[in-house]
Amino acid sequence: MTRHSAARRASPTLPTRCGVTLRRSACGLACAAVLAAHATENGLTTAAAGAEGFLAGALPPAGLYGLVYVNHYSATRFNGGDGQAAIPGFSVKADAVVGRLLYMAQGEVLGGQPGIYGVLPVAKVSLEAAGASGSHTGLGDVEIGPLVAWHHSPQLHTAAALAVVLPTGDYDKTRMVNTGNHITTWRPVFVASYLGATVDASAKITYSINGKNSATDYQSGNYWHADFNLGARVAPQWQLGLQGYLIRQTGDDEQAGAKVADGMRTRVTALGPALRWQANPASPSLEVRWQQESGARWHSQGNALWLKAVMAL
Known part of the structure; x- marks a missing residue:
């Protein structure tokens, strides 16, 4: 077994939905305080931006694997379409x-x-x-999807999935x-990794196609999302990386068939x-990453801390 195939065995990664997506729902709700009407879902995203990095495209051999993500996100700024703070007294955790x-x-x-x-x-x-102010603790929306993984060489690995996010989480349109999110989202996904002797260059690219929120007659625009990593193995057990993500909404937000404000992209x-x-190719792996946001439009601008554990079951 090569070092790369051994690494894949304990490091399955593919798209997931987690805390970052939930705080975006909160940020959308915050805009109601300034924009009135039902602009509570502007710029709504359900992709778990920042969740993946190392070995994102290197899926493991046959078997069952468990992954646990822990995420903390905080921001004291929500930017409008001009990149300036749009909501006074804004804070989200x-x-x-x-x-x-x-x-x-x-x-x-x-x-594959x-x-x-x-x-x-x-x-x-x-x-x-x-x-x-408001707070809530509860379940988020379930995401499921079939996938196919290809191992083109010991260095190059790719995978594709068609995910669906179902409206199973806690939702009440009168709650802050x-x-x-009370919508269904279809999401094609592509991931890729190039694993050299010491270099890990990986990316995950998704496109989210949103359904309409039937409770508010609000249609959030579709959007691209990408996670990326450029990492290096600095010791047999350790990898360092520079990681990040981007989100770009391609369609306007609409309510009752009319564009909301400037489209809130x-x-x-x-x-x-x-x-x-x-520790070794057969053991669980642990990851930690910290990410600082910038250039936000119709989005909170804060920072996120991620912990991730992967293990074969």
């Missing part, structure tokens, strides 16, 4: 624990290895905005903060350091 199961099967589909995954998040979100970029540890 979100903590999430996310469980994910990944099953990789035997056999071959489309020339088939699999399936499922995700269930639990989050606590606290929000202050324009003199109002929710941990569910969300965009944000984040960047920060990351560290990965794995």
Whole structure:
């Protein structure tokens, strides 16, 4: 077994939904305090921006794998379409624990290895905005999806999935903060990794196609999302990386068929350091990453701390 295939065995990564997505729901709700009407979902995103980094495209051999993500996000600024702070007294904090199961099967589909995954998040979100405040702890929306992974060489690995995010989380349109979004989102996903002798260059790219929120007649625009990593192995057990993410909304937000404000197209970029540890190829792996956001439009601008554990079951 090569070093790269051994690393894949204990490091399955593919798209998930977790705390970062839940705090975006809170940020959207905060805008109601300033924009009135139902602009509570502006720029709504459900992609777990920043969740993946090291070995993002290197899926493991056949078997069942468990992943646990812990995320803390905080921000004291929500930017409008001009990049300036739009909400007085704004503050949001979100903590999430996310469980994910990944099953990789035997056999071959489309020339690759088939699999399936499922995700269930639990989050606590606290929000202050324009003199109002609220908090909620509850389940987030479930994400599931089939996938196919290809191992083109010991260095190059890719995978693709078609995920669906279902409106199973806690939601009440009269509540200031929710941990569910009350929409269905379809999400094609592509991940890739180039694993050199010491270099890990990885990326995850998704496109989210949002359904309408039937409770508010609000349609959030579709958007691109990408996670990326450029890392180096600095010791047999340790990897360092520079990681980040970006979100770019491609369509306007609408309510009752009319564009909301200027379309409220969300965009944000984040960047920060990351560290990965794995005692040996058969042991669990641990990752920690910190990311600082910048250039936010219709989005909070804060920072996120991630912890991630991966283990074969």
